[in-house]
Amino acid sequence: xxxxxxxxxxxxxxxxxxxxxxxxxxxxxxxxxxxxxxxxxxxxxxxxxxxxxxxxxxxxxxxxxxxxxxxxxxxxxxxxxxxxxxxxxxxxxxxxxxxxxxxxxxxxxxxxxxxxxxxxxxxxxxxxxxxxxxxxxxxxxxxxxxxxxxxxxxxxxxxxxxxxxxxxxxxxxxxxxxxxxxxxxxxxxxxxxxxxxxxxxxxxxxxxxxxxxxxxxxxxxxxxxxxxxxxxxxxx
Amino acid sequence: xxxxxxxxxxxxxxxxxxxxxxxxxxxxxxxxxxxxxxxxxxxxxxxxxxxxxxxxxxxxxxxxxxxxxxxxxxxxxxxxxxxxxxxxxxxxxxxxxxxxxxxxxxxxxxxxxxxxxxxxxxxxxxxxxxxxxxxxxxxxxxxxxxxxxxxxxxxxxxxxxxxxxxxxxxxxxxxxxxxxxxxxxxxxxxxxxxxxxxxxxxxxxxxxxxxxxxxxxxxxxxxxxxxxxxxxxxxxxxxxxxxxxxxxxxxxxxxxxxxx
Numbered sequence: 001x002x003x004x005x006x007x008x009x010x011x012x013x014x015x016x017x018x019x020x021x022x023x024x025x026x027x028x029x030x031x032x033x034x035x036x037x038x039x040x041x042x043x044x045x046x047x048x049x050x051x052x053x054x055x056x057x058x059x060x061x062x063x064x065x066x067x068x069x070x071x072x073x074x075x076x077x078x079x080x081x082x083x084x085x086x087x088x089x090x091x092x093x094x095x096x097x098x099x100x101x102x103x104x105x106x107x108x109x110x111x112x113x114x115x116x117x118x119x120x121x122x123x124x125x126x127x128x129x130x131x132x133x134x135x136x137x138x139x140x141x142x143x144x145x146x147x148x149x150x151x152x153x154x155x156x157x158x159x160x161x162x163x164x165x166x167x168x169x170x171x172x173x174x175x176x177x178x179x180x181x182x183x184x185x186x187x188x189x190x191x192x193x194x195x196x197x198x199x200x201x202x203x204x205x206x207x208x209x210x211x212x213x214x215x216x217x218x219x220x221x222x223x224x225x226x227x228x229x230x231x232x233x234x235x236x
Numbered sequence: 237x238x239x240x241x242x243x244x245x246x247x248x249x250x251x252x253x254x255x256x257x258x259x260x261x262x263x264x265x266x267x268x269x270x271x272x273x274x275x276x277x278x279x280x281x282x283x284x285x286x287x288x289x290x291x292x293x294x295x296x297x298x299x300x301x302x303x304x305x306x307x308x309x310x311x312x313x314x315x316x317x318x319x320x321x322x323x324x325x326x327x328x329x330x331x332x333x334x335x336x337x338x339x340x341x342x343x344x345x346x347x348x349x350x351x352x353x354x355x356x357x358x359x360x361x362x363x364x365x366x367x368x369x370x371x372x373x374x375x376x377x378x379x380x381x382x383x384x385x386x387x388x389x390x391x392x393x394x395x396x397x398x399x400x401x402x403x404x405x406x407x408x409x410x411x412x413x414x415x416x417x418x419x420x421x422x423x424x425x426x427x428x429x430x431x432x433x434x435x436x437x438x439x440x441x442x443x444x445x446x447x448x449x450x451x452x453x454x455x456x457x458x459x460x461x462x463x464x465x466x467x468x469x470x471x472x473x474x475x476x477x478x479x480x481x482x483x484x485x486x487x488x489x490x491x492x493x494x495x496x
Contacts, residue, residue, distance in 0.1 A: 011495070050313050051495040072316035079314065083307035087247065100239055100315055 001026040001147060001178045002047060007056035009042055009202075016042045018202040020056070026146075029169065029179045031193035033226060038199045040182045041080055044151055047180075048077055060147070073101070078140040080151040080182075086125030090116065090135055093124060097139055105142035113164050114138060130156040141168055148172060149180045154188055166192060186223040198229055205229065237321035237328075240312065244329025248301070254337055257293065261341025269349045275356040276446065279363055282342065283442045286367045287435055291374040292399050294334060298378030299395045301330045303388050313496050320488040323379070327487060331375040335368045342367075359445050366438040369476040373434050374399070376483035383490050406433050423458040430459075431472070434479045441472050 007020040016039045024030055032040050045051040047058055049065055049072065058065050065071055084093060098105050111117060114134040119127060127135070133156045140148065153165060169192055172179060183189050189196070189210075196213055198206040206213060206229060210222055219225040248254050264285065268278040305326065312322045346360060378395045385391035410429050414422055430436045444463045462468045 045496070048314050050310075052493060069316055069318050072314070075314075077314040079310065083310060085247070085305065085308040085311075087251075096243060097311075097315070100312070100317065 001061060002180075003059040004043075004047075005057045005059075007043070007046060007058065008054045009039075009046065009051060010054055016202055017046070017053070020199075020202070020204055022197065022204055022207070024178060024180070026178055027173075027176050028194040029173055029181060029192050030195045030197060031189045032180060032182045032197045032199060033189065034199035034205075039202045040199055041151060043199065044077075044149055044180065044182065047149065048072065048075065073103075074145050074147055076140045076143050076145045076148045078136055078148075078150045078153055080155070084124040084132065084135070086123060088124055089121055090124060090127075091120045093135070094139065094142070098142075101143065103143055107138055107142040110138040110142055110168075113168075114161055128156075130158060130161070133157055134161060137165060137168075141172070145177075147178050147180075151182050152184070153181065154183060154185050162188075186221075186226060190222040198226070200230060237318075237325045240317070240322055240325025241328045241332070244301075244305070244326045245333055247305075248329060248333040249336075253297070254333055257334065258337040258341045261338055262344060265342045265345030269345055275346075275349070275354045276359065279356060279359050279442075280446060283363055283439065286338075286363065286370070287439050288403055290338065290367050290370045291403060291435060294331070294371045294374030295378045295395045295399045297334060298327075298330055298375040299382045299391055301326070302379055302382035303391065310496055319491050323383070323487055323491040324484070327376060327379050327484070330379075331372045334375065335371045338367050338371060339364055359442070362445055363442055366441060366476070369480065370434060370438060373476070373479045373483070376480060376487060379487055380483050380490070383487065383494065402433055402435050407436065410436075427458065427462055431475050434476060437472055437475060441469075 002022070002024040004020055004022040007017050008015075009017040020039075020043060032043065034040050042051055046053050047060065047065075049069065060071050061074060063071060088096070094105075094107050098107075111120070114137065116131070116134055116138065119131055119135075124132065124135070133153075137153065140150070150169075154162060157165060166188075169179060169181075181189070181193065193210060195207065195209060197204060198213075206216070208216075213225050213229070214220065214222070217225040217228040219228055264282070265278075268281055269275070272278045272281070309322060309326070313319070342364065377398060381395045381398065382391045385394060410426075413429075414426070417425075430440050440459060441463060444460055463472060
C-alpha cells in the first residue's frame with residue numbers, strides 16, 4: 001500500500017527525518033509511535049504531500065507521489081489539530097468538502113453516531129475542542145477510501161465518543177482498509193493496533209506486533225514497553 | 237481551481253469588510269460627482285485617491301486573507317486538489333472581490349449621474365481598468381510576501397513597506413535623482429522610471445488621457461508623445477500585465493515547494 005524509501009526531511013537546521021524505510025502492507029491498523037518531536041506528523045504529512053521531502057521516495061498504491069495529487073483521492077486524513085475556517089457552519093463545511101472531492105458520502109450516519117445534529121447550523125469558531133474533533137472525524141470517515149490516516153484521533157473526545165471511534169476504526173479494518181494512526185494514548189493503541197512502528201530521532205526504531213514489542217522489552221503492558229524500548233534495544 | 241475561487245469569493249463577499257470597501261467607493265463617487273458637478277474633475281480627484289488607496293487595500297487584504305485562511309488552506313492541502321490551484325483560486329477570489337467592490341462602488345454613482353451621455357466615459361473606463369490592474373498586482377505581491385513569511389507580523393511589515401516604497405519612497409528617489417542630475421537629459425530616464433513602477437505608470441496613463449500634460453513641461457511633451465499614441469498605451473498595458481503575471485507565476489512556483 002505504502003512504500004517509503006530513504007526519506008530525509010530537514011526544517012532549517014532541524015533534521016526531522018533521517019532515512020526512513022518503511023513498508024506498509026494493505027489491510028490492518030498500523031500505529032506510528034514515538035516521543036514528541038520524533039517526526040510522526042512530518043512522516044504523515046510527507047505521505048500526504050503536504051511536506052516535501054529533501055530526499056527519498058514515497059510510493060502509494062504503486063505510484064510515486066512526486067508532483068502528483070490524484071492519489072489523495074484514495075486517502076482520508078484526520079489532521080492533528082482541528083483547525084477549520086471559523087466563519088463557516090458545520091453543514092456548509094461538510095457540503096464544501098463533499099463538493100471539492102466530488103464524491104458521495106454517508107455523513108448522516110456519522111452525524112447521528114456522534115450526536116452532532118444540534119451543532120449543524122453553528123459556526124465552527126463557536127464549537128468546543130471536542131465537538132470540533134467530532135466534526136473532524138465525520139469529515140474523515142464519511143468517504144470510503146482505501147487508506148485512512150489519523151493523527152491523534154482521540155484528542156478531546158469524551159468516553160462515549162471514544163467508543164464510537166474505536167468501533168468505526170474496527171469496521172473500516174474489517175472492510176479491508178489500511179489505517180495509519182498516531183497516538184500517545186497507549187491503552188488505545190494496545191486495543192486496536194495490529195502493527196507498531198516506533199520512530200525515534202527520525203529513524204524507524206522498531207516495527208512489529210504489540211506482542212513482539214512486549215517480548216523484546218520483557219514488559220507486560222504496552223505503556224512500559226514503549227517507555228523501555230530505547231534502553232532495551234540499546235543493550236541488545 | 238474554480239471551486240476554490242468560488243468558495244474564497246463568496247467567503248469574502250459575505251464578509252463585512254467587502255461591504256465597507258464597496259460603500260466607501262459608493263459614497264466617494266456620489267460625493268465627488270454631486271459636489272463637483274464635473275465628471276472630468278471628479279475623475280482626477282478619484283485618480284489621486286485610487287492610485288494610493290487601491291494598492292494599500294490590495295496589500296492589506298491580501299496579507300490578511302492569506303494568514304486568516306491558513307486553516308482553510310491546510311484543510312484543502314490534504315484533499316485531492318492541485319496545490320497551485322488552491323493558491324491561485326484564493327488569490328483570484330480576493331483580487332476579484334476587491335476589484336468588484338471598486339468597479340461597482342464607483343460605477344453605480346457614475347452611471348446614475350449620466351456617464352453614458354458624457355464624453356468622459358473613456359477616461360472613466362481607463363480609471364477603472366488601472367484600478368483593477370493595481371488591485372490584481374498588489375494582491376499578488378502581498379500573497380507572495382505572506383507565502384514567504386511564516387511570521388504574520390513580519391509579513392504585514394514587509395507588505396506595508398512594499399506599498400510605502402512604491403507609493404511614496406520611489407517618487408521621492410525619482411524626484412531627488414531628477415534634481416541631482418538636472419544637467420543631463422533625463423527624459424528617457426524619467427520614462428523608464430515611470431514605466432517600472434505600476435503606481436506611477438497608472439498615474440501618468442490617466443493624467444495624459446485627461447489632456448493636462450501641458451502642466452508637465454518639456455518632459456510632459458515627451459511623455460505625451462510616448463503615451464499619447466497607441467503604441468505607448470499598448471506598452472503600458474503590457475507592463476501592467478507583466479506586473480500582474482510575474483508575481484502570480486512566482487506564487488504558483490513557490491507554493492509547489494512549501495511545507496505545511
